[in-house]
Each structure stands twice: as C-alpha cells, then as structure tokens.
Amino acid sequence: MGMEREKEQEFEWLKAQKIEITVDLLAAAKQQLQFLAAVDKNRWLYDGPTLDRAIFRYNACWLPLLAKHLESPISEGPLVVPLDCEWIWHCHRLNPLRYKSDCEELYGKILDYSDVVSSVNGVCKRQTEEIWNRFYPHERYDFDLAFSEAVNEKISTLEKCTNYDLVSAVKRQSPFFYQVSRPHMNNDIFLQGAIARYKGFLHIIKRNWEKSINCFCVPTYDIDLIWHTHQLHPVSYCKDVSQALGRILAHDDMDSDRSKGKKLDVGFSGTTRHWEETFGRRYWKAGAMYRGSDPSPLTTIPFQSNILSKELEKSNQNKKMIELSEQKIVEVLLEIVGVKNLPERHKGNLFVMFNKKQPDVFYNVKRKLTILSESGDKHVASFQCEPKGELFFELVSYSPSNLPLTKVCKTMGTTSFSLEDFLNPVSELSVERWVELQPTSGNMISKPICLRIAVSFSVPIQAPYELHMIRSRAQSKSSCFFPLPGRAQHPNIWTSVVEKTDAEIISLQMRNSTKAKEKERSILKQQVTGVMKTGETCILAEFVGTRWCLMDSQWYLEPKKKSNEDGHLFELIGCRMVKLFQGKKLDFEPKHCEKKRSKQDFMTAVEFSAEYPYGKAVALLDLKSGFVKVKESWLVLPAIISAFILSDILKKEGYNGFTSNRENLEVDSLVEKAKGFHEEPEQISLTAASEGNMELNVDVAKGSIVRSGNCGGGCGGCGSGCGDMVRSGNCGGGCGGCGSGCGDMVSGNSGDSGCGDTMKSGNSGGCGGCGGGCGGGCGNMVRSGNSGDSGCGDTMKSGNSGGCGGCGGCGGCGGGCGNMVRSGN
Structure with a gap:
C-alpha cells in the first residue's frame, strides 16, 4: 500500500x-x-x-x-x-x-x-x-x-x-x-x-479547483519569486495559466493580517497539507522561508560619498597583516517523516537523535526529533553548519521501566547522510528518501528498519568572521610579545583576539608613549600596539589631534560631526565610508524574542556607498563582551582595532560598555579625555558571546535560525512577509483571500547550551468563509518550547489542526510565503 x-x-x-x-x-x-x-x-x-x-x-x-x-x-x-x-x-x-x-x-x-x-x-x-x-x-x-x-x-x-x-x-x-x-x-x-515547485503549486491549485476545494494556496518565497516573474510577462502568463488551469490565476495582495487562525495562516496550513499529501515531499524549503519584517531604515536620504581617492584606494591594498580562516556555512532544514519495517513485537515510543559525525564550529551538539508518522506531530529542525561531513542518525525506542518515573532507551539502528554528496559541489538542495538503518549489535532482523528523511539546504555562503577578545595574563619572560624600544612601558597586559576555532590571530595593547622631544612637557601619545602570530610588533593606531589614525593612515576613526543627522556616533573613513551606530541595526536588528541586552552594549558598523546608499550592515561590535562579527574581509582588522579603542575609551570614562543613556553620552568629551589617559592601560574583560538568538543568514552561532517574536500587523504586498514555521492541519470549511504575509514568531527556552529553538504549535481551529486568494505568505514561526538536548538548531513542532477550508480561486498571493509548516493529522 x-x-x-x-x-x-x-x-x-x-x-x-x-x-x-x-x-x-x-x-x-x-x-x-x-x-x-x-x-x-x-x-x-x-x-x-x-x-x-x-x-x-x-x-x-x-x-x-x-x-x-x-x-x-x-x-x-x-x-x-x-x-x-x-x-x-x-x-x-x-x-x-x-x-x-x-x-x-x-x-x-x-x-x-x-x-x-x-x-x-x-x-x-x-x-x-x-x-x-x-x-x-x-x-x-x-x-x-x-x-x-x-x-x-x-x-x-x-x-x-x-x-x-x-x-x-x-x-x-x-x-x-x-x-x-x-x-x-x-x-x-x-x-x-x-x-519546479512553482509548477507543483499550479498543479495543487488545479486539483483543488477540480475537487471544488476552496482552500487558497500560499507560496513559499522561492515559489512566489517565480510566480511574480511569470506575471511580469502578462500575455504569456494569461496563456500559460489558462491552458494549465482552465482560467487565469489571480494574485490578490490586499490582505496583510498575519494573525493565527486568520485566512493567511490557515491558507498556508492547507497548502502544506495538500502539497505533502499530493507529492509526498516537504513543502518547507531552506532559504525560502520568511526572514522577519524589514529592518528599520537608518536614513531616508541616500548617502552621497566623495571620499574615494586614488591615494586611499592605493593605501587600502596593503600587505595582509592577519591571517583568517575562510569558512562556508549552509542553512539546513530537517524532518524525520516516517519509519518502516519495525519488529512485529516492538513496543515503546520512538524518536531520532541526530548530530554531525565531525562537529564543526557552527554545529556541535546532538538534537532530538520525533517521527511524523509515529507521533502525528510535525517537527522540523533548522540549524546552520559547515557544508561538509555527515549527519548521523540514531533511532531510539523508549518505554517505561519497572522503576518509577524512569524509562528504558534502546538504540535500534543508525545511519548517516553525507553533506558533501549534495553541496561539494552544489548539486541537489532538497532530498527526501528512505534510508536503511544499520542494526546495533545483537539486533538481527529479517528486514532492515528504514527512516524516511527529508532534508533541505541553502546554497553555501561565506560565513561572517566571528572574533572574540580575551584578556591575557601578564606575559612571562619566555613570551614572544616584545616591548617597543624607546616608549613608555606598562605592565605587559594584552588582549588576545581569537577566531571561532580559538586560534589566536593578533594581540592588542593600549600604550602611552612619550617621544623624545616631548618628554620635557610630559606629553603622552596614545597608541594601540599589535603583536602578530609571527611575533612581529607594530603600531596599529595612534591618537592624532581629534581622531585615531589606523594602520598607517589607511583608516581614520573619528567622532560624529556636529551636523550629523542620522544618529551615528563615529565614522571609520578610508577607501570606504563606514559609520558606527549605537545598538543593533539593519541585519543585526534584534528580534522580539531575543534575549534582552542593552542597546548601549553594541555598535553596528554600516557601510554607505553608491551600491548601498541607505547603508549595509558590515559588522557588529559587542563592546561589553568583546564579540566582533564582521561580514567583509577588508573590515576585519579596522573593526577589531575600533572595537578595542572604543571599549577602552568608555572603560576609562567609567562606562560599562554604553550603559549610560544615549543623551548622556558626550562623544566629543570622551574623545578629548582620551587624549590624556595617564593611568595604566586597563585590559578589557572579554568573553565569547554565546547567545542563541541569532538572525537568519546573519548569525552562524551553533545552528539556530531566526527566532522572532510576534510579528503582527500588516505587511503588504506579495512578499511582504509571511509566516514562518507554520502549521497545517486537516482542512474543513472554506477560507479565502491572500495577502502579504502573516504569522507569529515566538521562541521559547532551549535546553542545555542555550542555542536553537524548539518550535511547537498547538491545535488550530477551523475557519470558514471563502475567498479568492492564493497567495501571500502566512503562517507562524511557532512557539518554541523547551528542548532537552544541548540546545542548538531549531525544532518546530506542530500539532493537529482543526480544519481550514478550501480555496476560492486563488485571488492572489501577497507577499510572501509562509514558512515552515505544521502539518498535523
């Protein structure tokens, strides 16, 4: 059967x-x-x-x-x-x-x-x-x-x-x-x-029409992009769709209500259920889900830059001062769909544990997933990892034991899934298949147990550089860090900058040096000294006038100008224009459910250029914990030096990071006082940031994909937003319409290590009515509950849904596309 x-x-x-x-x-x-x-x-x-x-x-x-x-x-x-x-x-x-x-x-x-x-x-x-x-x-x-x-x-x-x-x-x-x-x-x-998925989407709509099912269909963003593309050729669109469906498919993007149980939410749930029942393959897709609402703009006035010059461009082509490891990262969505060939006398509940055989810096924990065919609940794990190695799966059976409040767990078989088969080079981004399990010792059976595993990948991209500044102890006599001759010396206290792999790339120290002709007046020059991995020591920055000169005048870090209107605090000027804004901005903008941290702890580096006239977030500086995330290789060293300087200035002024109110932060005063620091250079106490609430396609920490809070409100258009990891259930009565996106995103607590969500959705009731809409995103990035394991990678759980109704002619798709779905019985 x-x-x-x-x-x-x-x-x-x-x-x-x-x-x-x-x-x-x-x-x-x-x-x-x-x-x-x-x-x-x-x-x-x-x-x-x-x-x-x-x-x-x-x-x-x-x-x-x-x-x-x-x-x-x-x-x-x-x-x-x-x-x-x-x-x-x-x-x-x-x-x-x-x-x-x-x-x-x-x-x-x-x-x-x-x-x-x-x-x-x-x-x-x-x-x-x-x-x-x-x-x-x-x-x-x-x-x-x-x-x-x-x-x-x-x-x-x-x-x-x-x-x-x-x-x-x-x-x-x-x-x-x-x-x-x-x-x-x-x-x-x-x-x-x-x-291919767009054609499947059209086919689902045709089948619904033929069966008089009024459940409107809601696309994911990959499908929506192709649907838009087709509509932009109106004669071909009308001809093709009329031939395929018997009439023209409308695309009504009027509705923007994302609320749970509304027609966009219910429509996406219905689409998911129809798709997976019809094609036997998952509707969710890595890289095609809702990213959350647009980040708040920094300015409404496009930036016009005239800072570029031949001298600055030439000076930027300097010798490579630090060595950084290049790492790729991929987004993964994973679901255990079914199991077959279980022993006849098998008793107990089943779940699957998975991890990477060769843990990497982005994913190094073990997670638990239920099996859709066994539990009736849809769990989809989302995480990020390097695009190499193998995913390892263990089928586990557990049942009550003779001892009270305890259960017996037994591994019934194992299997693995090679990422390189699909990603090196990129050949196939979505796979769903039956995989045979290797039995554990002593478990001899006539037919091998099989798991149906569905996995989807995004295309691997360059991972951001994640660096941590850590206070070093005073150096020993055997240390390779040497003092600079002819300069005022202080105790050898350094700050080490390490990569995510814990490899040290450079060490920094703030020094007050006195030049010979200035000794009589006791004028101290502030400098940032760096020691490379080779042991070479050099001056990385020096305070000159009212600004810091970085890397032999290749960059200048200076406070905002009086005429500044966009709210930035500092500028980093070189062959590019980078402005430093307080808090997390643009791609780094925090989601509703992210762990609360004072915005004064952070600065976002934003590049303004002809290509990005409204700004592109290129780095995030956590001045309190010493975590620096940089998206562009050209900015790594300037960002490290800038974070070190800003943290030092603020420490000297008695600020614990930017813990004061924005109104009380007098940048000009800080810069003036930074000229004459006479006390010993205090090192920054910096530790690795381990927040699990990271943003999709931005953060690569331990395998979590975006966690957002409730995304209510409207978002217009076809594509303006729509549900994320949503739920689908049995459809009963009708619902219609379409719009731009919907759904809540709620994240909950994760297990041990504090990364990764387990998203769980409950039962949803029916909705009536009928409308014309095929489209608009919808869905919830549903609530995350407690996850038992080490806490990385999101798991979405959905329950049974009560019923949603059919599709009234697909009157449009508004924006977007729902995301991961909860499809119940």
Whole structure:
C-alpha cells in the first residue's frame, strides 16, 4: 500500500512538471532580482510625492508610448523603460486580472513586455530617449527628483488612466525585495528547483479547483519569486495559466493580517497539507522561508560619498597583516517523516537523535526529533553548519521501566547522510528518501528498519568572521610579545583576539608613549600596539589631534560631526565610508524574542556607498563582551582595532560598555579625555558571546535560525512577509483571500547550551468563509518550547489542526510565503 501511494505521488509530481511555461523563467527571475535591487537603491519610489509623479508618468507617458510601439513600431529596437515607470508597471502587472482588464479597456489589448528592455540591463537607451522627448517635450525621460510640481490634479485630467490604487500596490510590494535578496536566490540550482515547485503549486491549485476545494494556496518565497516573474510577462502568463488551469490565476495582495487562525495562516496550513499529501515531499524549503519584517531604515536620504581617492584606494591594498580562516556555512532544514519495517513485537515510543559525525564550529551538539508518522506531530529542525561531513542518525525506542518515573532507551539502528554528496559541489538542495538503518549489535532482523528523511539546504555562503577578545595574563619572560624600544612601558597586559576555532590571530595593547622631544612637557601619545602570530610588533593606531589614525593612515576613526543627522556616533573613513551606530541595526536588528541586552552594549558598523546608499550592515561590535562579527574581509582588522579603542575609551570614562543613556553620552568629551589617559592601560574583560538568538543568514552561532517574536500587523504586498514555521492541519470549511504575509514568531527556552529553538504549535481551529486568494505568505514561526538536548538548531513542532477550508480561486498571493509548516493529522 505504501509503495503504491508513493508511486501515485511521484506520478502527480511528474504530471505537474509537464505544465508548459512559455517564458524563460530562470533568466527572467534573475532579471527581476536585479531590477528590484535597483529600485531599492532609489527608495523615493516607495512613497511620497515622487511616487505620485512616477504614477503620473506611467499613465501619461509610458503606457501610451508602449501602446503606440506595439501597434506600429516607433523604434528600430526595443523600448527601454525608465526606472520609475518600470517600477509602477511592475506593481500593476502583479495584479494580472486588473492589469488585463485595464489594458483592454484603455488600449484594446494587453500591453506586453515582449519588445521592451529593462532600465537595468545596461543597453543603450538613447533611441528611446529621443522618441520620448519627441512625444513628451515637457517631461524628461529620466526622472527629475528636483521637479516639485504637484500631479494629483493633472492625473485626473488624463484621457487614459487606470483607477487602480497604484500607491497601495507599491506599498504592498516594497517589502518583497528584502525577503528575496539573499545571495542564494540568484543561484541556478536554487532557481531551477523553485521553477519546479512553482509548477507543483499550479498543479495543487488545479486539483483543488477540480475537487471544488476552496482552500487558497500560499507560496513559499522561492515559489512566489517565480510566480511574480511569470506575471511580469502578462500575455504569456494569461496563456500559460489558462491552458494549465482552465482560467487565469489571480494574485490578490490586499490582505496583510498575519494573525493565527486568520485566512493567511490557515491558507498556508492547507497548502502544506495538500502539497505533502499530493507529492509526498516537504513543502518547507531552506532559504525560502520568511526572514522577519524589514529592518528599520537608518536614513531616508541616500548617502552621497566623495571620499574615494586614488591615494586611499592605493593605501587600502596593503600587505595582509592577519591571517583568517575562510569558512562556508549552509542553512539546513530537517524532518524525520516516517519509519518502516519495525519488529512485529516492538513496543515503546520512538524518536531520532541526530548530530554531525565531525562537529564543526557552527554545529556541535546532538538534537532530538520525533517521527511524523509515529507521533502525528510535525517537527522540523533548522540549524546552520559547515557544508561538509555527515549527519548521523540514531533511532531510539523508549518505554517505561519497572522503576518509577524512569524509562528504558534502546538504540535500534543508525545511519548517516553525507553533506558533501549534495553541496561539494552544489548539486541537489532538497532530498527526501528512505534510508536503511544499520542494526546495533545483537539486533538481527529479517528486514532492515528504514527512516524516511527529508532534508533541505541553502546554497553555501561565506560565513561572517566571528572574533572574540580575551584578556591575557601578564606575559612571562619566555613570551614572544616584545616591548617597543624607546616608549613608555606598562605592565605587559594584552588582549588576545581569537577566531571561532580559538586560534589566536593578533594581540592588542593600549600604550602611552612619550617621544623624545616631548618628554620635557610630559606629553603622552596614545597608541594601540599589535603583536602578530609571527611575533612581529607594530603600531596599529595612534591618537592624532581629534581622531585615531589606523594602520598607517589607511583608516581614520573619528567622532560624529556636529551636523550629523542620522544618529551615528563615529565614522571609520578610508577607501570606504563606514559609520558606527549605537545598538543593533539593519541585519543585526534584534528580534522580539531575543534575549534582552542593552542597546548601549553594541555598535553596528554600516557601510554607505553608491551600491548601498541607505547603508549595509558590515559588522557588529559587542563592546561589553568583546564579540566582533564582521561580514567583509577588508573590515576585519579596522573593526577589531575600533572595537578595542572604543571599549577602552568608555572603560576609562567609567562606562560599562554604553550603559549610560544615549543623551548622556558626550562623544566629543570622551574623545578629548582620551587624549590624556595617564593611568595604566586597563585590559578589557572579554568573553565569547554565546547567545542563541541569532538572525537568519546573519548569525552562524551553533545552528539556530531566526527566532522572532510576534510579528503582527500588516505587511503588504506579495512578499511582504509571511509566516514562518507554520502549521497545517486537516482542512474543513472554506477560507479565502491572500495577502502579504502573516504569522507569529515566538521562541521559547532551549535546553542545555542555550542555542536553537524548539518550535511547537498547538491545535488550530477551523475557519470558514471563502475567498479568492492564493497567495501571500502566512503562517507562524511557532512557539518554541523547551528542548532537552544541548540546545542548538531549531525544532518546530506542530500539532493537529482543526480544519481550514478550501480555496476560492486563488485571488492572489501577497507577499510572501509562509514558512515552515505544521502539518498535523
């Protein structure tokens, strides 16, 4: 019976893959990601009068010009659409039914993308610009940010103009890029898998329609990216989907309620259940789940830098002063789906213990998972590790013993799973199969016990550099650390900087030196001295005037300027501009459930550049514990030196890190007083940070993926957010609609070592109604309970769900995509 069911499920999957798509979705998805990144660098397109003007230009100029060109070509080559018009057009097309009806009403046919080139493709746009200027002499081809004329009244006078609320559509779509901006989203193997899953998504919807099931379908973000890509080619989309499903699939992103039990939550649960029953493979996917809400922006004004110069760029190409180990990291999602061939007389409950045979610096504990077919509860473990070695599994049976309050545990068999088979090189990112167990000694059985293991990987990426500063004892006579000749000496107390592997890379000391010609006046120069692994000693930083000069003038660390408006405290200036902000910002922004730490303990280093005009978080400095996380190799040494200096300054001023209020922190005063520290250089007491609450794709500590608090509220758009590790159950009555994301994220306590969550969801009730929506993310990153083992890696547990209803024609997908699911009986 089981084999027949598996054959049926495989047949359904192969049937789904036969759906014909007339667009090169792989190339088009990559182009969409490139375009969304360009829009995100021009955030004036997200809101305000500039958005209103872009909408006016789209209606008054672009659509009429495109209609003329498609009717009778007005240029020899394709038209190049201006960036602002392309963004509005993008959002309009993501409501395919409305876009189709608007085009047919205003222009008699669907205005397609077939003879248009994106503004970000780098092709010559001169011909299109000349044609534009001929038709619209009073409207520049490129958007003029200085143009301040109000357009609200003008747009109402246009002869042809959609009355679709494009402002709201833009706001719903704006958060989508954050969810799909991770590096692996551009990987060919990941995208090919996403295209296959998109076809499976369409097939599920078709089966539901044929069975009159009104459960709307909610995509994960990989599926949603491909769905968006398909819709951006409206003629092909209407043709392909109509042929596959019998009618056009709507994409309504209006709903943004993430609450538990609401239609987005219930819809994702239903999608998960239908998917896994139909195809026999997991719906969750590593790298395709909800990342949490967008980080709070640091500024609304893009940064314009003129600091680059040939001298600074040349000075940055210095000899490598420290050696760092390069490590890759991968996100892993794991579920034990079933077990078969158990001995006939077997009694007791079953669970699986798993760990890495060769523990690495990111994952080095043993975890416990229940088996879906045995417990009825869906547990999905999420963790991060190096993309090598083997996952080792033990099937354990436990039953009550004769002694009160005790149980007998017995290992019934073991097996392993090689990561290198899939990741070196990357070949397959999702695997679900039956694996035979090797029996333990004395357990001879006729048929080997088998586990059905489902595992999903993200594409390996470079791990951030994680460094710890640790106070060293006074040096012995045999130490390789030598004092500098001719300088004022202090007791040999150093701070060692070590990597995650505990390998020491450099040692630092703050010194007060006196130059010969300054001795009479007793003027002390503050310096940071470094000792390399080779034993070589050098001056890494020196206080000059009102700022610190780092690495032979390659970088300067200086306090904020009086005119500073964005709230940063210090600037690190060299061949790049890096600003230091108090607290955890952008990618390092804490989630609701993260262990509370004072924001004054941290500083976030944010790079501003032409590529990142609104800032990119490149390092996190924990000035209290001495933990430094750096994303870019060029920043490692400047970040270490800066963290050492800032901690020393604040210690001297009596601050325990930044424990004072922001208003009381007078940076200029601290810098002035830092000139003349005469007392002995006090070393920083620094220990390794061991927080388990780390953020997805940012932190690599001991295998936990994001833990967030309740994410309520709206997040618009297709892609603006949606559920995370969510739950699915049996579906009963109907529910509809779709929107941008939903779900709570609640993390609880973890076991021994304090990393990793166990997420558990309870029973969910039914919901009625019916709506049109296929989409929008949803789900909960459900509550984590106590985990018994060493505490790394998240485990999500879901219970039975009461019932959710069918799908009313998939009226849209709003953003997002749910995440890990709880699928019960």
